[in-house]
Structure formats: structure tokens, C-alpha cells
Amino acid sequence: MIRFENVSVTYDGAPEPAVHGVDFEVPEGELVLLVGPSGVGKSTVLGAVSGLVPHFTGGTLHGRVTVAGRDTRTHKPRELADVVGTVGQDPLSHFVTDTVEDELAYGMESLGVPPAVMRRRVEETLDLLGLADLRNRPIATLSGGQRQRVAIGSVLTPHPRVLVLDEPTSALDPAAAEEVLAVLQRLVHDLGTTVLMAEHRLERVIQYADQVALLPGPGERPWLGTPSEVMAVSPVHPPVVGLGRLAGWSPLPLTVRDARRRAGPLRDRLADRRPPAHEPAPPPTATRRLFPRRKPDTPAPAHVAEVRSLAVRRDRVQALRGVDLAVVPGETIALMGRNGAGKSTLLSALVGLVAPSSGSVRTGGAVPHRTRPRDLVRRVGLVPQEPRDLLYADTVAAECAAADEDAGAEPGTCRALLTELLPSVADDTHPRDLSEGQRLTLALAVVLTARPPLLLLDEPTRGLDYAAKARLVTILRGLAAEGHAIVMATHDVELAAELAHRVVLLAEGEVIADGPAAEVVVTSPSFAPQVAKILAPQHWLTVSQVREALR
Numbered sequence: 001m002i003r004f005e006n007v008s009v010t011y012d013g014a015p016e017p018a019v020h021g022v023d024f025e026v027p028e029g030e031l032v033l034l035v036g037p038s039g040v041g042k043s044t045v046l047g048a049v050s051g052l053v054p055h056f057t058g059g060t061l062h063g064r065v066t067v068a069g070r071d072t073r074t075h076k077p078r079e080l081a082d083v084v085g086t087v088g089q090d091p092l093s094h095f096v097t098d099t100v101e102d103e104l105a106y107g108m109e110s111l112g113v114p115p116a117v118m119r120r121r122v123e124e125t126l127d128l129l130g131l132a133d134l135r136n137r138p139i140a141t142l143s144g145g146q147r148q149r150v151a152i153g154s155v156l157t158p159h160p161r162v163l164v165l166d167e168p169t170s171a172l173d174p175a176a177a178e179e180v181l182a183v184l185q186r187l188v189h190d191l192g193t194t195v196l197m198a199e200h201r202l203e204r205v206i207q208y209a210d211q212v213a214l215l216p217g218p219g220e221r222p223w224l225g226t227p228s229e230v231m232a233v234s235p236v237h238p239p240v241v242g243l244g245r246l247a248g249w250s251p252l253p254l255t256v257r258d259a260r261r262r263a264g265p266l267r268d269r270l271a272d273r274r275p276p277a278h279e280p281a282p283p284p285t286a287t288r289r290l291f292p293r294r295k296p297d298t299p300a301p302a303h304v305a306e307v308r309s310l311a312v313r314r315d316r317v318q319a320l321r322g323v324d325l326a327v328v329p330g331e332t333i334a335l336m337g338r339n340g341a342g343k344s345t346l347l348s349a350l351v352g353l354v355a356p357s358s359g360s361v362r363t364g365g366a367v368p369h370r371t372r373p374r375d376l377v378r379r380v381g382l383v384p385q386e387p388r389d390l391l392y393a394d395t396v397a398a399e400c401a402a403a404d405e406d407a408g409a410e411p412g413t414c415r416a417l418l419t420e421l422l423p424s425v426a427d428d429t430h431p432r433d434l435s436e437g438q439r440l441t442l443a444l445a446v447v448l449t450a451r452p453p454l455l456l457l458d459e460p461t462r463g464l465d466y467a468a469k470a471r472l473v474t475i476l477r478g479l480a481a482e483g484h485a486i487v488m489a490t491h492d493v494e495l496a497a498e499l500a501h502r503v504v505l506l507a508e509g510e511v512i513a514d515g516p517a518a519e520v521v522v523t524s525p526s527f528a529p530q531v532a533k534i535l536a537p538q539h540w541l542t543v544s545q546v547r548e549a550l551r
């Protein structure tokens with residue numbers, strides 16, 4: 001159905017190809033997962049299937065890509081629209097209408113589908129993706145995860161023979177991600193739809209893949225194999241594979257169920273050991289700091305943020321109600337909950353983007369929505385879901401220089417932090433040419449340059465591979481050890497397991513659980529990490545905890 005014949009893509013002005021030597025075939029009716037580190041060209045490979053590369057992105061494509069017998073070099077994206085449905089990393093770039101129902105119908109209108117068929121397919125898709133309650137909602141009022149589901153639904157309604165998906169579950173909560181993946185599996189198994197998908201959160205998707213295509217990086221040719229074959233050598237792999245490698249299991253398990261069947265001896269070895277306490281450490285007095293110490297403008301308060309009886313109403317939606325939260329220096333809190341639970345709204349209230357309907361918010365002793373941005377940036381920094389909202393310069397170097405100037409930091413501070421997070425990004429790269437994960441990392445470096453006592457992160461690992469996520473965890477742990485407080489809204493249960501001291505669960509705008517990470521996530525079927533599910537009832541959360549215990 002999809003065939004790559006020695007494909008290379010070089011963008012204008014780039015010193016070397018974005019991808020090189022891609023040569024494999026995706027059979028009809030199979031789900032093939034595209035994996036590899038951030039920035040190796042996964043989005044470029046996906047774009048070549050839909051014709052966006054090179055017709056829309058520019059650059060030069062060598063070799064040949066055919067979809068259902070059509071050569072993508074001679075067929076523009078509109079000439080492939082009846083065969084290929086594409087969902088990119090940024091759902092906002094897909095939308096052309098104002099409401100959910102209109103967006104689901106738009107693609108079919110463009111293809112001339114009869115109205116009666118359109119109505120039936122819209123209803124089917126609303127039910128498949130759990131969007132029925134949102135059908136009349138303006139897209140602008142939806143959460144990031146809800147928009148992701150609408151974007152997926154908009155390409156499902158025309159019933160394409162090929163689906164190309166770039167990070168389809170990155171903004172979805174665990175339950176919603178399972179629903180979407182179950183829908184994709186049904187399309188593959190029951191309707192023979194061909195799916196080519198890139199996804200960094202392999203713990204969610206690896207068990208659904210028929211085959212895995214690995215893009216290892218510069219100088220190495222991509223190759224296709226079964227999930228177990230590829231995961232045995234892949235530089236990126238889910239925790240279940242990492243635990244299998246650590247325990248010496250062969251063949252490697254790909255699912256929690258397979259791992260649990262083999263985990264008895266490992267549980268016995270760990271029975272008399274306990275995971276290390278995951279509590280905030282006091283700020284160090286004589287250790288190396290990530291940033292130079294700066295004399296604070298005001299004395300540090302006991303709490304870097306206090307929220308009392310907070311209620312926020314956005315348009316007709318009661319986004320938050322009766323929320324209480326106190327954040328102390330050195331603490332890392334994970335806000336979790338289903339899409340639309342109010343996580344992003346709470347972060348927006350802490351940084352002053354929305355005003356309370358009732359109750360109060362204070363960050364660093366100031367009322368955020370009444371404080372000038374120039375003063376607030378030294379107290380709190382937000383990395384939003386859409387990193388492009390923070391990026392406006394023409395090059396990475398210019399973004400970093402502007403961040404240093406705005407924060408009053410030493411020249412080179414932002415660039416040094418970006419290098420530590422993501423070493424492969426060149427100074428002269430335009431931010432729009434970065435992958436979603438790379439843009440997110442650049443935005444994080446820009447915000448961290450101001451060294452705010454309170455750092456807010458909205459889905460910080462969206463688009464990051466496991467290596468980039470590990471570097472992010474190291475940076476954030478260092479910041480927490482220096483006394484910075486971190487509050488992150490995330491659907492990434494593995495990140496919460498690695499990093500969070502506390503987990504706060506939200507539902508329908510209310511706090512339904514607030515406690516130590518090990519207690520909250522282990523007792524939740526939806527939010528427990530893979531290691532916790534495999535080694536339950538023991539309270540191990542991560543592969544690194546198990547590795548340390550076995551030494």
C-alpha cells in the first residue's frame with residue numbers, strides 16, 4: 001500500500017538530508033509504527049506519504065514514494081486526499097471550521113460525499129472517539145487533548161484507505177489514548193485500513209503494531225522488523241522493555257501482561273527491599289548550581305504559590321471549582337486527570353492568564369492577573385502546550401539571545417541550557433524547522449533562563465523521545481534541588497513516576513486526590529506506570545529504582 005524506494009529528503013539550505021536511504025514497504029491492512037530519537041526525520045517520512053513533502057514543505061525528494069500506486073512526486077496532496085488521511089503533531093493547524101461537528105464534516109464536503117452518508121459517518125465518529133457531548137462546542141474552547149481527538153476524527157470520516165498519524169496520543173490522557181488506539185486497531189483489523197504512525201510514548205502503542213520501522217539516526221539506514229526484533233536493539237524503548245532487558249528476559253515482553261507472567265522471580269529478589277523515598281530534598285548550600293545564584297528582589301515566601309477555593313469559569317464552562325493548592329520551594333507536583341479536567345486552566349491561573357471567578361491565587365506573594373508581566377517573569381514561568389506561542393525569532397541563536405536579555409542573565413545562559421537538553425540543535429536553525437519536541441525544548445530553555453522560583457509546564461514531554469525526556473528529568477531534578485518549585489500538567493504517567501513528589505488528580509474542575517506520587521499513582525489503574533503494574537503489589541515505579549535496588 002505504501003512503498004519507499006531508497007528515499008532521501010534534503011531541505012533547502014540544509015547541509016545534509018533530513019532522512020536518508022528509507023527503503024521499506026507497508027502492506028495493506030497493517031499498522032506500522034515509526035520509531036527513533038527526536039529529530040531523525042520521522043515527521044519528514046510521514047509527510048512524504050501524504051505529499052506534503054516536498055510539495056508543501058519544499059526541499060528535494062530523491063527516490064520514490066508510492067501510495068496505492070500513486071507517485072507522491074507527481075500527485076499533490078489534494079490528489080491524494082481521497083486515499084490518505086493525515087494528522088500532524090499540531091491539531092490547530094488542521095482546523096478550518098469553528099465547531100466540532102462542522103470540522104468532522106468538512107473533509108467529506110470537500111470530497112463530495114452525499115449528505116446522508118456524511119450525517120451517518122459524523123455520528124459514527126462522534127461515538128467512536130467519545131466526542132458526542134462536544135459536538136456543538138467551539139473548537140477554541142476545547143482542551144488540547146479534545147482538539148487532538150477532533151483532528152483524528154476529521155480524517156476518519158472520509159474513510160481513507162491510509163492513515164498517517166504523527167504523535168496521535170501525545171495530548172491524550174491514558175483512557176482517551178486507549179480509546180483512540182482501539183479505534184485504530186478496529187480500522188486495521190475490520191476494514192483493512194493501513195496505518196503508518198510515529199509515536200514517542202511506546203508504552204502505549206507498541207503492542208498494537210504489526211511491524212516497527214526504526215530510524216536510528218544520521219549515517220544509519222532505517223530498517224523494518226517485528227516489534228520484538230526492533231525493541232531488542234532500539235535506542236528508544238518503553239519501560240516494559242527496559243525492565244525486560246534489566247532482568248534478562250528473552251524474548252523481551254512488549255505488554256504488562258507478558259511481563260507480569262515472568263516477573264515472579266524478580267519480585268522475590270525485591271521482596272526485602274524498598275523503593276527510595278521520593279520526597280523533596282532541601283536546597284543544597286554548597287553544591288554546583290545549574291544557574292548562578294542571584295539575589296532575590298523580595299524575601300522568599302514560605303509558599304511559592306497558594307490557591308484557595310479557586311473557581312474559574314471560561315465562556316459557558318465551569319473549568320475549576322473549589323480548588324485548594326499550596327506549593328513549597330523544591331517541590332515537584334504532577335497535575336493529572338482526563339482531558340478537560342482543568343489542568344491547563346489551573347496553570348493559566350497561576351501565571352495570571354485567567355482571572356478567578358472566586359477564590360484567590362498568589363504566586364511569590366503577588367496576585368498573578370494583577371501583576372505586570374515584566375515583574376511576574378521573575379516569579380513564575382509557563383511553558384505552554386503550544387511552544388510556538390513563545391518563539392518569535394528567526395534562529396535558535398536569536399531566541400536564546402533574546403531570552404538572556406529579557407531575563408537579565410549572563411549571555412550564553414539559554415544556549416548552554418538548550419545544549420544540555422538537546423545537544424543536536426544548531427544555532428542557525430529556524431524554530432519552525434524544529435520538530436515539535438525540539439521546539440518544546442527550546443521554549444523550556446527560554447523560560448528557565450529567567451530562573452523563576454515557580455516553573456509551570458503544560459505537557460512538557462509531548463514530542464520528546466526517551467533520551468530527551470531523561471535529560472529533561474535531570475534538569476528538572478536539579479532545579480527542584482536548588483529550591484525551584486515545579487508544577488506540571490501531564491498525561492505522561494512515566495514522567496510523573498520519575499519526577500513528581502506529589503500527584504494532584506483533577507476531575508470536572510475539582511481536586512479528587514492529592515498525595516505522594518507512589519500512593520496516588522499505584523492505586524490508579526489509569527495513571528499507574530508500567531513498572532508499578534508489573535511489580536504490584538510492591539511499590540516500584542521506575543526501571544531506575546529497580547536497577548539501583550539490584551546493585
